[in-house]
Amino acid sequence: MHVAAQVLVALVAVIHLYFLVLEMFLWDTERGRKAFGTTAAFSRESATLAANQGLYNGFMAAGLVWSLFASDPVAHQTQIFFLICLVVAGVYGAATVSRKILYVQAGPAALALALVLLAG
DSSP: OHHHHHHHHHHHHHHHHHHHHHHHTSTTSHHHHHHHTOOHHHHHHTHHHHHHHHHHHHHHHHHHHHHHHSOTTHHHHHHHHHHHHHHHHHHHHHHHTOTHHIIIIIHHHHHHHHHHHHHO
16 A cells, blocks of 8 residues: 555656646647647736746645655655645635646545555
8 A cells, every 4th residue: 555655646746747847848838738728828928827836836746756755754744745735726726727627636636645644
């Protein structure tokens, strides 16, 4: 169970590193617009906001990666903290922006959180 939990935590970190790249570097490109369903005008006007959000996603990924190398109890506590943050942000995003966020962000984080808690 512990190995599965760690694999899922790593997967969630990779997902958020991908979000960092999309939001900070690819936002105003065809790939970025396709991923988020935006227009060229919107992506151009909101690039700074997206980069800020990408930085947040990078910090979430960094916290999860750190938790994979830290010793317990810090590792376990850090995973719980960052995964809860991602679940809350994903639920809020699903309620305010797009239901897709529930499946792309909150879902994987909730599953990883459940395994971390069961393995703990």
